[in-house]
Amino acid sequence: MAYQLNLNWPEFLEKYWQKQPVVLKHAFVDFVDPITPDELAGLAMEPEVDSRIVSHVNGQWQAWNGPFEQFDNLGETNWSLLAQAVNHWHAPAAELVKPFQVLPQWRFDDLMISFSVPGGGVGPHIDQYDVFIIQGMGSRRWRVGDKLPMRQFCPHPALLHVDPFTPIIDEDLEPGDILYIPPGFPHDGFTHETAMNYSIGFRGPNGRDLISSFADYALENDLGGEHYSDPDLTCREHTGRVEAYELERLRGMMISMINDPEHFEKWFGSFITTPRHELDIAPEADDYTAQEIVDALKEGQVLTRLSGLRVLRVGDRFFINSECLETVDAQAADALCRYTVIGQQELGSALDNPAFAGELTALVNQGYWYFDE
Template sequence: MTPLNFCLPDTVTPEQFLTEYWQKKPLLIKQGLPQLKDMFEPQDILGLSLDEAATSRLITQNKTETGEQWQLQQSPLTEEMFADLPEQWTVLVQNLEQWSPELGQLWNAFNFIPQWQRDDIMVSYAPKGGSVGKHYDEYDVFLAQGFGYRRWQLGKYCNERTEFIENQPIRIFDDMGEIIFDEVLEPGDVLYVPPKLSHYGVAQDDCLTFSFGFRRPNLMQVLDSLVDAATSEPSLFTPLLLDQPLQAPGKLNQHSISQIKQQLLELLQSHQGEELVAEAVSEVVSKRQYELLVPEDSLDAEELQQALSEGAIIRTDYSSRLIYTELDDQLMVYANGQPLADISDCEAELLKRLADADSLTYEDFLAAKLSTETVMSWLENSWVWLDF
């Protein structure tokens, strides 16, 4: 596979994008992902949306005497649901990288953003006039056109006070404020939309739009994971020592609460706290959002070794989450929400290279003296895929 250029205009460096645009303002990237052109056709996505293992949605828009009424049907979708559709409708399929490792490799065009922030690749199919309404997202998204044409409008920034249309199954609104962007994207074009910026896309013909989403964990996820990580620390189960002023017997006073808070803060700011928070965050951001597909067929160890010896390459499978941390010069690798504590140093180094978007050859495994059985376990866990 030819190394990918960054999905940025020639006039914008990664440093400029992160400083001037990231989570601040939109950016049109003409021909940012030309590899998407005709990679899929509408029938591919419509067929996939009917697969029982797919996470898909069918959104329809009906005109009534009182306005528009939207309907939402979620997977599993059936052929009957596509009978007698209104003129305007859309099909969405999530986590497309689990169905196409080749598509997943396009994540590498966004390697100027840490890969632990990646959410998934969603595809939207719509015939002419199809849309999912005026809305905003809580996360960053690169809207990449793969087939056909879609008109995009961008408006105001929204917040928790933004009013949505009542009695609709999806979060949409009427007022986008002043339109700051209004263009039609062609195959290969990409539009970056920061969080909370209102946007509205309408298919100009049969079209496929691929959404590369980036999301950070929320504090509740981190706190929940932190509690799980802390349960393995016996010292944290020791009752606290507190100063005790004279007071009414039924009162929990602010002094005691402040002492407990201070000891909690001291723990978080200690080296032990650094390790616990690193473990908690690593487990959260490396968790998969969707169930992992079980490969229908796989190579045996002998076939794998032959394929590698004949030039096949091991690449990261972006349907999984592979990340690493380096705390006190200690390398820790995480895969799909779990720390890989029992792997060898040489295995950890190779997985680190994969997490950094490198690929591995037969010579790499020979140099590291890593067995074919170990590589087989990577494939079986869907951490990697074999690129012939």
């Protein structure tokens, strides 16, 4: 089904985005869960799906990673089942992501879904990303604290918690309500009655990840091979000291690699379109010919992008699943980045270009786009 989000986006971005948490009451009217608990449990049995169970019994926190074989031994209280990137594997659940596509695609992470029984939760913690928590069936109480320095500790090797906090939000969510939490705000959810929650996360990379990834790119592309040089060297009294101008020259050598716009765009496009979770790519995609695809699109059929596939334009380059797309039609490639469903209207005259038709055919046969029958 198509979900209609009752939200004034400009007002929300100005007042709340990355500034303060907020409960958006009745954001989805007459909300219908896109997945059942049994379906979620079935996904958690698949090795390709990242899943875990968290329990809190007799004051002890426990956590297990999937895939799981059965759930009969968990009891009726005090545990939660969580599955990451469900939008990659379950088409109806992926529909929940669409109302949030007004935000930059490169910031979107995934749709995490949790099923929790009474007393279930993962404990008080801090996330370093923006998250919209949609309440489905059941009821959960959410407490959110202010963004203050807090001690973090591990009650279990797989869990990172924070100390108790004074809430600035303390509210029960009902189906269709949304709790938005910016990075750094402590929060804790407690289930009153068996509940489903849908967390739509937007993640920004940290500096460590950026530097590490660019270093790998520099090595792979043999960048920065020039050695430090100092033809202006003079005699000095203190030979055991590195001078400030030498540090600046060294820093400049490093920065010059990042400042190269061509390499920076190539690296970032590959980095940001690399998926963090497995994709549901068919092991043997249909072997279409270019003419078959062109004819189908001209007859009114449309191609749907594989859910979770990262397709982005960076500068004048186009990237799909960490690879740069060499294209003969930038306008059509831009449409591939802009729309998740494409047809003759979006691709226009590019369908009459055999070279672009060949590019599109290769993408379809890789399983990146498909005809939704």
